[in-house]
Amino acid sequence: MSNSLDASRIAEIQAFDAEKRYKYLVKEVVANRQIWILTDEHGCVMLNTEDEDCVPVWPNQEFAEAWATGEWEHCKAEAISINKWHSRWTAGLEDDELAIVIFPNQEEDGLVVYPDELDDELKQQARKQQR
Structure with missing residues (x-):
């Protein structure tokens, strides 16, 4: 499970550019074994x-x-285990021809990647962390 982030750390991370937020997401998802x-x-x-x-x-x-x-206030955050992401979500998103927007900020700015790209990044990061 992830450690709670304090407000200053949240603000700091949200100020990252899209590329840096992508790198942060990959590391956190692999470390915590879940994506949100x-x-x-x-x-x-x-x-x-x-x-x-x-x-x-x-x-x-x-x-x-x-x-x-705002228009999303009725939504709830849901964790998906990294194993379920690899086994079901990647293929399901590809089958539905959907892309992924990585860690969008409040301006809806985030890198758009294809499911197989994110899957590869997560697997590479997992290999790095196992060393």
Whole structure:
């Protein structure tokens, strides 16, 4: 389980640029063995770019919950184990032709990656942490 993040650390991490937030997410997801999404009564929250339908993901519960405001305030943060992510979500997102938006900030800014790219990054990070 993750350690609770204090407000100053949350603010510091949210100020990272999209690339740095991606690196942070990969490390946290592997370390904590879970990735966070937002859900509502229809399932997982989706965002749209000009080119892609995306599932937003966060590294920690605090960031997912911080995003659940305004039109998303009815959503709840849900953890997905890294094993379930690898075994079900990656293939499911690919089958549905969905991309992933990595750790979007309050301006909805985040890197858009394909499920296999994130899967590869997570597996590479897991190998690094096992050394």
